[in-house]
Amino acid sequence: MPGGPRDLSADQLGAILTEIGEEMSEREDRGRVASYIPELAGVDPARFGMALALPDGQVLSTGDAAVGFSIQSVSKVFALAIALGRLGDQLWDRVGREPSGNPFNSILQLEHENGIPRNPFINAGAIVVTDAILTGHPPKALLGEILDFIRDAAGDENIHINEAVARSETETGHLNMALAHFIAAHGNLRNPVEMVLGAYFHQCAIEMSCVQLARAGRFLIAAPGAPRIVSLARVRRINALMLTCGHYDASGDFAYRVGLPGKSGVGGGILAVAPGRAAIAVWSPGLNARGNSALGSEAMEMLAKRTGWSVFG
Incomplete structure (x- = not known):
């Protein structure tokens, strides 16, 4: 995007989220919910929400971002x-x-x-x-x-x-x-x-919405205005492990496609961190073959491409 990722305004980021939400609503293949946990088997696979929390706490969102889900x-x-x-x-x-x-x-x-x-x-x-x-x-x-x-x-x-x-x-x-x-x-x-x-x-079994989860992830942004509830050294270590291990045997693929530290859950949620910029939460209950949110992973890749955000420059 012209001007580079640091020049994106809240309005521009909000427009990107809206576009992603609209595109996700049209997807027919939404993955399969985690039916081996009976209480999750009944979750509507048509749900999709995404939220982005800036360091100062401002939250931008789309879709079912205010609906609670099991973060697993x-x-x-x-x-x-x-x-x-x-x-x-x-x-x-x-x-x-x-x-x-x-x-x-x-x-x-x-x-x-x-x-x-x-x-x-x-x-x-x-x-x-x-x-x-x-x-x-x-x-x-x-x-x-x-x-x-x-x-x-x-x-x-x-x-x-x-x-x-x-x-x-x-x-x-x-x-x-x-x-x-x-x-x-x-x-x-x-x-x-x-x-x-x-x-x-x-x-x-903790239940949160995308808005809540994105706000909770701000301590990992390590930027002025973000909560400082753990040391910066600990933030770096947690982000490193999220990047290398946060998506199980698909962690390398997520790093390649998205380029941001992220942690998934079989409830369909993903928390990702754009260091210095934002914490992002996405929820779509249907999982892919690796146990990660199918549309959530795709939405994170779209966001990374459209913002230019990546830990790899």
């Missing part, structure tokens, strides 16, 4: 921020920092690497992160801390856990249970499996 694995970004604040580099004794190249719920790599998950954004790694920040805290207190962190980041107290979704995951999350027991068998869980999974399932 996007919550791992906030849990990781808390874990790094509490444990620092000691966290990396228990979880790696490398892309997995495998599906988000795979147990194969975990077996080869003796119960040390490859990174904190695959399910096994997120379970270890939850265990790490749960130590010394009752599950309710930990969930309260996570919610307080997100509410503070978003500047919005109206963010809650969807208990129906949490119950649905607890009743059907057998693969996550297997992952947790496997990790525990290798001595990499400090708390009872049932307690860790209870906290993990409730964390994933």
Whole structure:
């Protein structure tokens, strides 16, 4: 776009979002919702929302951006921020920092690497992160801390856990249970499996809208006017992991096509960060074969192209 990405006004950015929303409304192939979680199986795949939060808190949006949805694995970004604040580099004794190249719920790599998950954004790694920040805290207190962190980041107290979704995951999350027991068998869980999974399932069941999620992501922009609730060093590390690991075995493709740090969730949400410029949230419930939002991924690519935003210049 003429003048470069830093010259885009709020009006121009709003027009870009509106265009993307209109184009997404015409798509016929919208992916498939995460039917293996019964409470998510009934979500309308026709939904699409997108919001962009500027450092000063101004939010631009399109479509169903005010509708709440289950953020699922996007919550791992906030849990990781808390874990790094509490444990620092000691966290990396228990979880790696490398892309997995495998599906988000795979147990194969975990077996080869003796119960040390490859990174904190695959399910096994997120379970270890939850265990790490749960130590010394009752599950309710930990969930309260996570919610307080997100509410503070978003500047919005109206963010809650969807208990129906949490119950649905607890009743059907057998693969996550297997992952947790496997990790525990290798001595990499400090708390009872049932307690860790209870906290993990409730964390994933946090419900937010695109507007709320974009505002909550502003602490990762590292720009004047954005919230400074974690150190800049921690922001850089979280963004690096979002870029390399945030879309599971499609992380490389997302980096290639979008060029921004991003974290997806099987609820159809994606949180992405344009450092110094904006936090972006998109929601479309239908997933692609890699478990990422089909239209959400496409919309992020369109936004990156039309703004010129990329961490690669």
